[in-house]
Amino acid sequence: MPDTALDRILADFLAGDRRAASRLISVVEAGGPEAEAVLHRLYPRLGDAPRLGITGPPGVGKSTLVDALVRHHRRQERRVGVVAVDPTSPFTGGAVLGDRVRMGDLTLDPGVFIRSMATRGSLGGLARTTKEVVDVLEAFGQQVLMIETVGVGQTEMDVAQVADTVVVALSPESGDAIQAMKAGLMEAADILVVNKADRPGADQMVRNLRADLAMRPQSDWTVPVLTTVASRDEKLDALAAAVDAHREQQQATGALAGRRQARAAAEITAILRDRLWQHGHAHVGERIGDWAARVSAGTETPYTAARSLLATILEETR
Amino acid sequence: MPDTALDRILADFLAGDRRAASRLISVVEAGGPEAEAVLHRLYPRLGDAPRLGITGPPGVGKSTLVDALVRHHRRQERRVGVVAVDPTSPFTGGAVLGDRVRMGDLTLDPGVFIRSMATRGSLGGLARTTKEVVDVLEAFGQQVLMIETVGVGQTEMDVAQVADTVVVALSPESGDAIQAMKAGLMEAADILVVNKADRPGADQMVRNLRADLAMRPQSDWTVPVLTTVASRDEKLDALAAAVDAHREQQQATGALAGRRQARAAAEITAILRDRLWQHGHAHVGERIGDWAARVSAGTETPYTAARSLLATILEETR
Numbered sequence: 205m206p207d208t209a210l211d212r213i214l215a216d217f218l219a220g221d222r223r224a225a226s227r228l229i230s231v232v233e234a235g236g237p238e239a240e241a242v243l244h245r246l247y248p249r250l251g252d253a254p255r256l257g258i259t260g261p262p263g264v265g266k267s268t269l270v271d272a273l274v275r276h277h278r279r280q281e282r283r284v285g286v287v288a289v290d291p292t293s294p295f296t297g298g299a300v301l302g303d304r305v306r307m308g309d310l311t312l313d314p315g316v317f318i319r320s321m322a323t324r325g326s327l328g329g330l331a332r333t334t335k336e337v338v339d340v341l342e343a344f345g346q347q348v349l350m351i352e353t354v355g356v357g358q359t360e361m362d363v364a365q366v367a368d369t370v371v372v373a374l375s376p377e378s379g380d381a382i383q384a385m386k387a388g389l390m391e392a393a394d395i396l397v398v399n400k401a402d403r404p405g406a407d408q409m410v411r412n413l414r415a416d417l418a419m420r421p422q423s424d425w426t427v428p429v430l431t432t433v434a435s436r437d438e439k440l441d442a443l444a445a446a447v448d449a450h451r452e453q454q455q456a457t458g459a460l461a462g463r464r465q466a467r468a469a470a471e472i473t474a475i476l477r478d479r480l481w482q483h484g485h486a487h488v489g490e491r492i493g494d495w496a497a498r499v500s501a502g503t504e505t506p507y508t509a510a511r512s513l514l515a516t517i518l519e520e521t522r
Numbered sequence: 523m524p525d526t527a528l529d530r531i532l533a534d535f536l537a538g539d540r541r542a543a544s545r546l547i548s549v550v551e552a553g554g555p556e557a558e559a560v561l562h563r564l565y566p567r568l569g570d571a572p573r574l575g576i577t578g579p580p581g582v583g584k585s586t587l588v589d590a591l592v593r594h595h596r597r598q599e600r601r602v603g604v605v606a607v608d609p610t611s612p613f614t615g616g617a618v619l620g621d622r623v624r625m626g627d628l629t630l631d632p633g634v635f636i637r638s639m640a641t642r643g644s645l646g647g648l649a650r651t652t653k654e655v656v657d658v659l660e661a662f663g664q665q666v667l668m669i670e671t672v673g674v675g676q677t678e679m680d681v682a683q684v685a686d687t688v689v690v691a692l693s694p695e696s697g698d699a700i701q702a703m704k705a706g707l708m709e710a711a712d713i714l715v716v717n718k719a720d721r722p723g724a725d726q727m728v729r730n731l732r733a734d735l736a737m738r739p740q741s742d743w744t745v746p747v748l749t750t751v752a753s754r755d756e757k758l759d760a761l762a763a764a765v766d767a768h769r770e771q772q773q774a775t776g777a778l779a780g781r782r783q784a785r786a787a788a789e790i791t792a793i794l795r796d797r798l799w800q801h802g803h804a805h806v807g808e809r810i811g812d813w814a815a816r817v818s819a820g821t822e823t824p825y826t827a828a829r830s831l832l833a834t835i836l837e838e839t840r
Contacts, residue, residue, distance in 0.1 A: 243824075243825060244826070247824075248820070461818065464818050465814045465815055468813075468815075468817035468824060469810050469811060469814035472817065473810060476832060479829070480802045480832060480835065481799075483832070488794075492790055492791060495790055496783045496787035496790060499790065500779065500782050502566065505561065505562055505565035505566075506565075506793055507558050507562050509794075510793035513790070517798065518839055521839045521840065
């Protein structure tokens with residue numbers, strides 16, 4: 205894309221054009237120098253809009269919960285951005301779009317911007333890309349940002365890396381809490397929500413979760429255990445209030461600043477690692493094949509190969 | 523660990539001591555300079571023992587299938603190594619060990635070496651570590667290597683990265699094939715197996731899979747669709763024969779050499795990236811925090827920070 209084309213999209217974006225926002229998000233998702241140019245232009249526009257992560261096992265009603273929270277903020281005329289990350293869908297927007305059908309009326313609301321990210325194949329860089337897409341949404345003027353992600357076994361994106369406040373959603377179905385625990389989600393929770401709380405077992409689950417939390421070491425923040433029935437918009441205000449309370453507490457203790465600084469450090473590190481590798485690859489990329497052949501033939505090991513290639517890079521940098 | 527301690531373990535390992543093998547695997551899993559030293563010593567002992575990957579959705583009977591294949595090879599007095607990777611278990615050996623209880627008699631067989639790897643938290647490096655653990659098992663003298671891994675949504679380890687032949691196992695349960703397709707497993711399959719073939723729907727599933735395969739572009743290798751009842755040791759010989767046939771075909775066409783060379787290139791690249799970052803981190807690691815503070819404060823962007831830090835690294839390398 206020529207610079208002038210990018211300039212035009214950026215101008216449209218700053219004027220509030222949604223299609224321009226979609227295109228810039230695609231540019232950022234694709235990575236590379238254009239992504240860098242876009243983000244560089246947008247960073248000065250970032251403020252401290254709250255970033256809320258919502259995660260939990262499949263089937264607990266995360267999307268419904270997100271929809272209900274979006275409606276809650278819309279009633280207060282806040283512009284909302286949602287990034288829905290579905291690490292299990294191999295099709296662009298696949299399962300997520302399915303969920304999003306329910307959100308029909310919200311997608312027509314000009315104060316709401318929803319972006320689905322299907323992530324197959326983009327291992328490792330997911331947290332960074334997600335953060336950058338959220339950055340674009342904030343630069344677009346969205347005042348509340350939500351990141352929805354399925355918390356399965358080994359979630360490759362730690363939602364805590366991109367959110368100021370992490371809500372872990374469960375439902376009274378047997379096994380949800382265990383699944384969340386196995387996935388390490390409970391550790392990341394700033395707020396626990398038992399959704400579908402009109403189903404049997406909800407009260408017992410709340411008691412179990414509280415007992416579980418009581419056994420943890422004390423910290424500045426006491427993780428609340430709330431109940432919601434998101435499909436009927438029940439008790440969403442209490443959840444929103446808990447999110448606000450967490451944010452205020454984080455601001456008061458300086459934890460929010462610390463979390464954001466750690467996030468910046470992680471992003472700098474990720475970019476720097478990439479850049480350093482680009483530098484290295486430019487010097488020795490074409491020679492890796494030869495070394496691989498020697499390793500395959502058993503005359504070298506991957507370690508002697510890497511050491512020699514590293515020496516070449518450092519030598520040629522001199 | 524002092525060098526002499528490592529030397530002693532290596533000597534025990536080469537003498538066939540299983541506890542020494544377990545310890546070396548742990549050293550390799552931990553990574554770092556000791557892992558490098560161990561692997562460097564073991565690489566000359568690597569030959570071209572077949573590496574078989576077995577993957578599929580949870581519940582299709584992968585472990586039973588692996589057990590049956592191990593028994594098949596043991597009847598022919600081949601030494602077998604198994605690495606069972608469970609990316610969903612947060613507990614060391616958790617779910618995997620549960621499965622392995624069934625393998626009781628095999629774990630007592632001195633010709634079989636089974637290692638479970640629970641992988642929570644070791645994102646990204648999993649394929650490399652798995653490959654290196656398999657290397658240790660081959661260096662220990664295991665003549666057939668198997669890598670068992672759950673193929674869920676976004677499997678962080680692409681089993682094709684570590685195996686010469688990939689068997690994708692399914693069962694006639696509804697949804698298995700779809701799950702495998704969503705996870706992109708079908709693409710990786712060199713051989714498809716419908717296990718639990720005594721259950722209803724197996725024949726229909728085989729027909730569907732064959733029809734699906736027929737629509738793919740032709741290649742040198744025609745993916746066979748087999749049936750097994752691993753729990754009763756049924757039709758395992760046909761599966762083992764298909765694995766051998768795939769290997770022979772791969773050798774004849776040179777595809778095996780290509781696959782192994784690509785694997786070596788990926789390993790060299792991974793090590794080189796790490797080393798390059800170690801070099802960079804040694805120069806600027808302590809300054810990242812300051813830059814992160816400036817990014818948080820909005821006076822810099824992660825990209826200006828990374829660019830400046832890269833310049834420092836290259837400058838100081840000179």
